[in-house]
Amino acid sequence: GQNIDQPTEMTATEGAIVQINCTYQTSGFNGLFWYQQHAGEAPTFLSYNVLDGLEEKGRFSSFLSRSKGYSYLLLKELQMKDSASYLCAVRGNAGNMLTFGGGTRLMVKP
Amino acid sequence: DAGVTQSPTHLIKTRGQQVTLRCSPKSGHDTVSWYQQALGQGPQFIFQYYEEEERQRGNFPDRFSGHQFPNYSSELNVNALLLGDSALYLCASSEGTSRWGYTFGSGTRLTVV
Numbered sequence: 001g002q003n004i005d006q007p008t009e010m011t012a013t014e015g016a017i018v019q020i021n022c023t024y025q026t027s028g029f030n031g032l033f034w035y036q037q038h039a040g041e042a043p044t045f046l047s048y049n050v051l052d053g054l055e056e057k058g059r060f061s062s063f064l065s066r067s068k069g070y071s072y073l074l075l076k077e078l079q080m081k082d083s084a085s086y087l088c089a090v091r092g093n094a095g096n097m098l099t100f101g102g103g104t105r106l107m108v109k110p
Numbered sequence: 111d112a113g114v115t116q117s118p119t120h121l122i123k124t125r126g127q128q129v130t131l132r133c134s135p136k137s138g139h140d141t142v143s144w145y146q147q148a149l150g151q152g153p154q155f156i157f158q159y160y161e162e163e164e165r166q167r168g169n170f171p172d173r174f175s176g177h178q179f180p181n182y183s184s185e186l187n188v189n190a191l192l193l194g195d196s197a198l199y200l201c202a203s204s205e206g207t208s209r210w211g212y213t214f215g216s217g218t219r220l221t222v223v
Binding site: 004042089097103 | 154168217
């Protein structure tokens, strides 16, 4: 089975940097995804890691360590619109099913 | 280019009733997955359809069933509704096993009273 853990809530200040951690225990691994979800809206794709290391995309970066079962999402130059839930999800070896963590609700304050 | 379209957006049903939710995938996508998202939780995988067949199933009872049509659209049916079935139901489409995962629809908010 799969078990994915991430903090429930985080608060950060506009313009700052925040790191959202995700740890996972899986029976198979074929990639880790981060999604952003604003309240009442669809999750939107942020990043994908399948090899160890850092993937950078503008203000967002994601890191993966497969040996440690660990990932983080790094958000720089925080903006008020970054207030949302951030979902960590792992794809196993069979098919395209994603197992999601409970999500981290990020509140950005002025 | 339309993304994933789900209908209806909101629905209220009575305990014991049956409900059908509909999903049209993003153009070019042939695989449809359904997820249930309870308030404040992450999405939980229900099942996935490809080539009109259920390919994978999560830990959901047989009350949850689905269908995929030749045009790749899909339906999710839930029988004998329980209060605990109240959730946001998300449809996600992909082109096979895409590196980029899914494109999600905005969901159907189901309330069982």
